[in-house]
Amino acid sequence: xxxxxxGGSFLLWTLVxxxxxxxxxxxxxxxxxxxxxxxxxxxxxxVLNRLETLAHKNFTAEYTIGSxxxxxxxxxxxxxxxxxxxxxIQYNKKTPSIPTVVGMYxxxxxxxxxxxxxxxxxxGDRYDGHCSKEPRKATIMISCNKKxxxxxxxxxxxxxxxxxxxxxxxxxxxxxxxxxVESHISAxxxxxxxxxxxxxxxxxxxxxxxxxxVGAKGMEQFPNYAFWLEAGNMMADGCDCVCRSRNRxxxxxxxxxxxxxxEEEPEERDxxxxxx
Numbered sequence: 001x002x003x004x005x006x007g008g009s010f011l012l013w014t015l016v017x018x019x020x021x022x023x024x025x026x027x028x029x030x031x032x033x034x035x036x037x038x039x040x041x042x043x044x045x046x047v048l049n050r051l052e053t054l055a056h057k058n059f060t061a062e063y064t065i066g067s068x069x070x071x072x073x074x075x076x077x078x079x080x081x082x083x084x085x086x087x088x089i090q091y092n093k094k095t096p097s098i099p100t101v102v103g104m105y106x107x108x109x110x111x112x113x114x115x116x117x118x119x120x121x122x123x124g125d126r127y128d129g130h131c132s133k134e135p136r137k138a139t140i141m142i143s144c145n146k147k148x149x150x151x152x153x154x155x156x157x158x159x160x161x162x163x164x165x166x167x168x169x170x171x172x173x174x175x176x177x178x179x180x181v182e183s184h185i186s187a188x189x190x191x192x193x194x195x196x197x198x199x200x201x202x203x204x205x206x207x208x209x210x211x212x213x214v215g216a217k218g219m220e221q222f223p224n225y226a227f228w229l230e231a232g233n234m235m236a237d238g239c240d241c242v243c244r245s246r247n248r249x250x251x252x253x254x255x256x257x258x259x260x261x262x263e264e265e266p267e268e269r270d271x272x273x274x275x276x
Contacts, residue, residue: 103138
């Protein structure tokens with residue numbers, strides 16, 4: 001038996017923890033590469049890569065039909081519930097210790113649209129007495145939902161009344177599939193923004209200079225007040241000249257009331273009212 005000092009024991013445990021963390025980090029970094037496509041293609045691999053943020057996470061759902069109650073566990077490109085190679089597993093609550101493999105992630109199909117991905121896991125355990133005892137198949141519909149990072153998985157249905165092509169259908173919402181809308185600012189908008197900023201700097205800087213340095217009061221605090229006042233008057237005169245068609249030198253079109261010449265009234269003398 002080898003005695004390890006306390007310091008050596010601490011270093012040994014530190015090394016073990018680091019190895020575990022490194023191993024888990026490599027596994028997580030593997031992402032969707034763990035999924036083996038049934039028919040390897042570049043288009044399906046691109047669809048899978050859109051789900052990178054959801055990889056190696058367990059999602060569970062409860063489902064009850066009649067007297068039967070089941071729990072489903074789904075993991076994207078990882079061992080669902082710790083079952084090797086299983087992408088989706090099923091637990092019957094009557095026999096919870098015996099998982100049923102619904103689909104394997106080493107036989108994956110991926111179909112995608114602009115805001116959705118349909119993931120299909122094939123080669124699950126065979127049915128006991130349904131669907132001509134064919135292997136089970138899981139279909140997971142993952143849709144865009146900007147309101148949640150990852151929503152709750154739901155069991156839509158288990159189609160097992162047909163003679164073949166039976167499947168389990170699940171739904172899952174995630175913002176990972178939502179397209180990022182890039183905002184593009186036009187050249188005209190950029191010019192307007194620059195002009196607005198320059199105008200604001202001119203007004204604020206000129207106001208502070210006039211008030212604090214020059215000591216102006218009232219409207220004189222406005223920068224270059226005399227210039228803008230004269231410019232406003234000139235623009236008003238120009239507008240008056242261009243927009244008004246009446247010649248100012250012409251007599252008015254209407255005739256005013258003729259003013260009658262009033263004769264001078266004789267001066268009334270009131271000398272006779274004075275006392276003699």
